[in-house]
Amino acid sequence: MCLLPKQTIHTVVQELEQAGYLEKVSVSGRKEKPLCLTESGKRYTADKLGGLYRAEERAAAAMGAEQFAMMVEMTRKFTDSFEKEIRNGA
Numbered sequence: 001m002c003l004l005p006k007q008t009i010h011t012v013v014q015e016l017e018q019a020g021y022l023e024k025v026s027v028s029g030r031k032e033k034p035l036c037l038t039e040s041g042k043r044y045t046a047d048k049l050g051g052l053y054r055a056e057e058r059a060a061a062a063m064g065a066e067q068f069a070m071m072v073e074m075t076r077k078f079t080d081s082f083e084k085e086i087r088n089g090a
Contacts, residue, residue, distance in 0.1 A: 003086055016041070020038055020040045020041070021038060021041030021044055022037060022041055023035070023036055023038050024036075
């Protein structure tokens with residue numbers, strides 16, 4: 001989904017687990033294990049991302065709903081096209 005190698009994802013997940021920010025949750029009958037933030041992980045992300053989220057909300061409000069919706073749609077179209085290019089060996 002994010003076009004990163006599997007090994008890179010695995011390494012990042014391991015580092016976040018070791019830091020105490022992330023945990024794998026066992027789900028009966030499933031090979032895959034969902035990832036969840038620990039309480040420490042929730043505090044860390046709130047501290048690091050809270051200001052960023054507030055700035056993003058203010059910027060979106062300043063654009064106005066119509067222009068923001070247009071930007072989101074165009075970004076989605078670009079992302080879809082870019083993903084196709086990457087998957088086709090760009």
